[in-house]
Amino acid sequence: MKPSISGRLHAQGLDVPRFDTAIDVVRHLGCVQSQLHDMGLWAVARRTGGLTKSDLDAAFAQGDFLRTHVLRPTWHFVDPSDIHWLLAVTAPRIRQMMSSSNNTIGLSPAKLERSAEVIVEALSDGPRTRSELGIALSEAGVDPTGHLIHMAMNAEIEALVINGPMRGKQHTYVLLDSIVAAPPEQPRDELLALIARRYARGHGPIRDKDLAWWSSLTLTESRRAIELGELRPTDIDGETYWSHDELVDAEHPPAMLLSNFDEYISYARDPGDYERFDGTVDEMMRGAGLLVVGGQLAGMWTRTFTSKAVAITVRCSPRVTPAIKRALEAEAQAFGRFVEREPQLQIND
Numbered sequence: 001m002k003p004s005i006s007g008r009l010h011a012q013g014l015d016v017p018r019f020d021t022a023i024d025v026v027r028h029l030g031c032v033q034s035q036l037h038d039m040g041l042w043a044v045a046r047r048t049g050g051l052t053k054s055d056l057d058a059a060f061a062q063g064d065f066l067r068t069h070v071l072r073p074t075w076h077f078v079d080p081s082d083i084h085w086l087l088a089v090t091a092p093r094i095r096q097m098m099s100s101s102n103n104t105i106g107l108s109p110a111k112l113e114r115s116a117e118v119i120v121e122a123l124s125d126g127p128r129t130r131s132e133l134g135i136a137l138s139e140a141g142v143d144p145t146g147h148l149i150h151m152a153m154n155a156e157i158e159a160l161v162i163n164g165p166m167r168g169k170q171h172t173y174v175l176l177d178s179i180v181a182a183p184p185e186q187p188r189d190e191l192l193a194l195i196a197r198r199y200a201r202g203h204g205p206i207r208d209k210d211l212a213w214w215s216s217l218t219l220t221e222s223r224r225a226i227e228l229g230e231l232r233p234t235d236i237d238g239e240t241y242w243s244h245d246e247l248v249d250a251e252h253p254p255a256m257l258l259s260n261f262d263e264y265i266s267y268a269r270d271p272g273d274y275e276r277f278d279g280t281v282d283e284m285m286r287g288a289g290l291l292v293v294g295g296q297l298a299g300m301w302t303r304t305f306t307s308k309a310v311a312i313t314v315r316c317s318p319r320v321t322p323a324i325k326r327a328l329e330a331e332a333q334a335f336g337r338f339v340e341r342e343p344q345l346q347i348n349d
Contacts, residue, residue, distance in 0.1 A: 004295025005236055007247030008204030012264055013047035015250035020048065022056050023079060026065045029202035029263050030195070031076035031086070034067055037171070039259040039288055040077055045338050046258065053339050057166070063179055067163040067171070069156045072216050073098065080180040082198075087159050089191045093216045094157055098150075107147050115142050115151040120160055120175065127164040127172035189228055192221065196229030197244050203263060205234060205241035210267035252295035255327035257314070257335060260289050265297070273297055278317040293318055303335070310341040316349045 009015045012029075019025045025044045026032050034040025041056040059065065066078050070086050073094045078086065102112065115137060122128055122136035130152060137144040137151065144151060152173065155161045159182065164174035195215055200206050203214070212222035231242035258264055265273075274281055276298040284290065287300030291314055298318050304311040312332045316324070329345060336343030 004252055005205055005241070006249055007243065008264075009250040009252060009295070010248040011202060011204035011243075011245070013202075014256065014264065015248075017047065017049040021064070022048070022051065022059045023064045024048075026077050027079040027082070030082070030198040031071055031078055032263060033071075033261040033266060034075045034077050035261060036259070036288065037067070037075075039261075040067075040075070042289070042335065042338060043259040043262045044077065046262075046334075050334075050337060052337065061165045063165075066179065069094075069153050071214060073153060073157065083162070083176070083180065084159060084182050085186060085191055085194065087157065088186070089188075089195050090216050091157050091159070093218065093221075097216065098154070098157075102150060105146065105150070107150055111142065111147075112151065112154045115144070115147075116155045116158060116160055118142055119151065119155045119173070123161060123173060123175045127167070127174050129167060129170045129172050131170075133173060189224075192217075192225035193228035193230070196222075196225035196231060196242075200226075200229070200231050200242055200244035203266065205236065205243045205247065206231075206267065207239060207241055213268040214266050253327055254294065254321070254323040255316075255331060256292040257301055257312070257328070257331040258290045258292055260285060260287055260300075262290060264292065265290065276317055279315075287315070291316055293324060303339075305339070305341065308342060309344050310336055310339050311344045311346065312336075313346045313348065316347060318349075320347055320349045 013019060013025065019028065022044050025047045032040055032043055038053065041053055045051045045056060063080065066080055066083060067075060068078060068083065070076050070078055071090055118137050118140040119133055122133055130148060133152060134144045134148045159176055161173045162176045162179060164172040196211060199211055199214055208219060208222045208226055211217065211225060212219045217225065226242050231244055234241050234243060274297055276296050277284055284300045288303050289301045290297060291299035291301055299314060299316040301312060301314040312335060314328060328347060332343040332345040
């Protein structure tokens with residue numbers, strides 16, 4: 001799947017800023033991947049008219065959008081009103097995916113169940129950091145050594161806990177039902193249709209395997225979800241893609257500085273997607289962000305902060321033309337406004 005196919009840039013909200021708030025972006029995309037919290041915030045801000053990190057920090061602190069493990073599983077920002085139905089769709093498959101690794105490290109279902117009970121009890125008094133949850137588990141006779149991340153993740157997948165407000169640079173956990181109550185249960189077919197429509201709306205033309213990759217569904221369920229969602233088929237280079245809305249063409253900018261796991265690349269990627277980058281895929285994904293040139297993955301970038309400035313270092317595989325240089329300068333200025341520091345751009349090609 002080529003990220004530059006017709007309709008994707010507009011569906012992603014990357015052609016022109018058309019969202020006013022963080023929750024507008026998160027709801028439109030369905031979820032926003034956010035292992036690196038600040039870069040996940042940049043992925044959101046990049047699609048707005050100029051929200052800063054301070055704006056998004058405040059929105060996150062007041063619970064406008066949440067952060068949890070819900071897809072694949074990895075960290076994502078989620079609309080509070082979506083968290084329960086999304087987990088209802090994805091949790092069965094994620095449990096299956098996690099069971100083998102849990103067995104490998106000796107984390108039994110009984111220990112997971114007991115750890116979830118202790119975590120819920122510890123959070124009944126308010127937010128706790130992960131290390132504080134580890135202390136609570138130890139005091140309750142549940143050894144968290146080597147298992148704490150898995151225990152917390154299990155409690156998230158079971159719709160018991162979720163990330164709460166930041167405490168300095170540390171994430172906290174809170175009880176999910178203290179944020180949003182579980183809605184009435186919906187038939188699975190309704191939820192499958194909903195997840196197919198939500199993914200297609202926010203990601204542009206998709207293939208069945210793209211939905212399966214994004215959602216953790218099996219390919220069979222992905223195909224059923226597309227059928228139930230009544231998505232529109234279209235042929236692109238001999239492959240069948242599906243869309244939710246009419247495709248809106250948009251001209252790809254010469255260059256974009258996106259977050260390292262931006263939703264722009266949240267699909268089942270093909271080897272050819274990296275052909276413009278002269279390094280390895282691992283090198284590209286280890287950067288703080290992705291460089292996209294003319295709609296194609298073409299490099300990586302990192303950021304280093306001082307009290308007043310942010311140094312942005314771009315590694316670009318294609319030749320840097322004047323148009324690309326101007327675009328990168330504009331992107332650096334936008335990121336500088338986001339972090340409220342003076343940008344200092346260095347391009348290595």
